[in-house]
Amino acid sequence: MRCLTPPNVEQTVGPRLRQYERREDMIKWVGAGLVAVVTVFAAVEFTRESGVPWYLPAIVPTLVVLGGGFLALARVQFEWAATQLRRKIEDGTSNRDDSLPGELQSWPRFAEFCWRMELYLTLASGVALLVLVWWSAVGSKN
Numbered sequence: 001m002r003c004l005t006p007p008n009v010e011q012t013v014g015p016r017l018r019q020y021e022r023r024e025d026m027i028k029w030v031g032a033g034l035v036a037v038v039t040v041f042a043a044v045e046f047t048r049e050s051g052v053p054w055y056l057p058a059i060v061p062t063l064v065v066l067g068g069g070f071l072a073l074a075r076v077q078f079e080w081a082a083t084q085l086r087r088k089i090e091d092g093t094s095n096r097d098d099s100l101p102g103e104l105q106s107w108p109r110f111a112e113f114c115w116r117m118e119l120y121l122t123l124a125s126g127v128a129l130l131v132l133v134w135w136s137a138v139g140s141k142n
Helices: 013-039 040-046 056-091 109-141
Strands: none
Touching: 013 109, 040 056, 056 109
């Protein structure tokens, strides 16, 4: 599945390790964004009294929890890929300029899938929250 391999994937140990570490850092930042989205649960709570359909307040936390699960899976998978490369360097079986060994050449596609799902779910939860707040505001005027 070529679509789950980002462009410009490095084929040597050191640069690939940096790519995995960069992805780990990006996952941390998205996780921080997810925590920010969690703080909107207060907004979900205040909308319960404003006549929104019963299912709308449940959508935001559902998307956030699903996103958190994908985030955790992506983090673990990328961290494991980086750990495998670090071990090769520390064991002296590879150095940073060597080509990747055969078993480590492919990009961790499941991790990439989880990463992308988290991005989509974060976006979806933000949109759902906006719809919820908008509906609540419009509904409270009627």
